[in-house]
Amino acid sequence: MNKNQKKNKPKEYLIDFLELREIVNSYDPLGLIKGGAPEDEHDKLTSELQNLLCGNKLNEIRPLLINCYEWYGSDPNEIKDEYVERFQKKVDETLNRIMGWYKHKNDHE
Numbered sequence: 001m002n003k004n005q006k007k008n009k010p011k012e013y014l015i016d017f018l019e020l021r022e023i024v025n026s027y028d029p030l031g032l033i034k035g036g037a038p039e040d041e042h043d044k045l046t047s048e049l050q051n052l053l054c055g056n057k058l059n060e061i062r063p064l065l066i067n068c069y070e071w072y073g074s075d076p077n078e079i080k081d082e083y084v085e086r087f088q089k090k091v092d093e094t095l096n097r098i099m100g101w102y103k104h105k106n107d108h109e
Contacts, residue, residue, distance in 0.1 A: 013050075016105065020053075021046045023101060027065070027094040030072050044071065053102055061098060065091045 024046045025033045032041050045068050052060050069076045079087050 017046060017050055019101065020050055020098070023094065023097050024049065026097075027090070029069050030074060032072070049098065053098075058099070058102075062091060062095050065094055 021039070021043065024042045025039060027042075028034055029042065029045070033039065045064070048064055048068075049061060052058070052064065066076050076087070
């Protein structure tokens with residue numbers, strides 16, 4: 001969805017936000033949702049991702065998925081070596097889900 005679509009279709013923008021929220025909440029940096037946090041816990045991340053998608057800044061999504069950990073007080077550069085591969089896999093799987101969702105949305109508009 002581009003900026004004009006956002007302005008012209010607030011209902012669709014909200015629907016997109018809620019669909020994207022589901023992906024973000026399954027990503028769940030630091031497991032806050034899994035630990036009982038409210039479903040809007042990661043709405044800042046969802047909003048930032050939606051802005052990147054609306055601005056067609058797709059190359060900035062993966063870095064955001066990594067760097068958002070800093071918002072929660074965790075440094076992604078300090079992940080123990082034995083967890084780096086699992087972390088990168090989680091980031092890549094989430095990126096693929098976001099991009100698949102985004103492509104599907106654009107193919108059907």
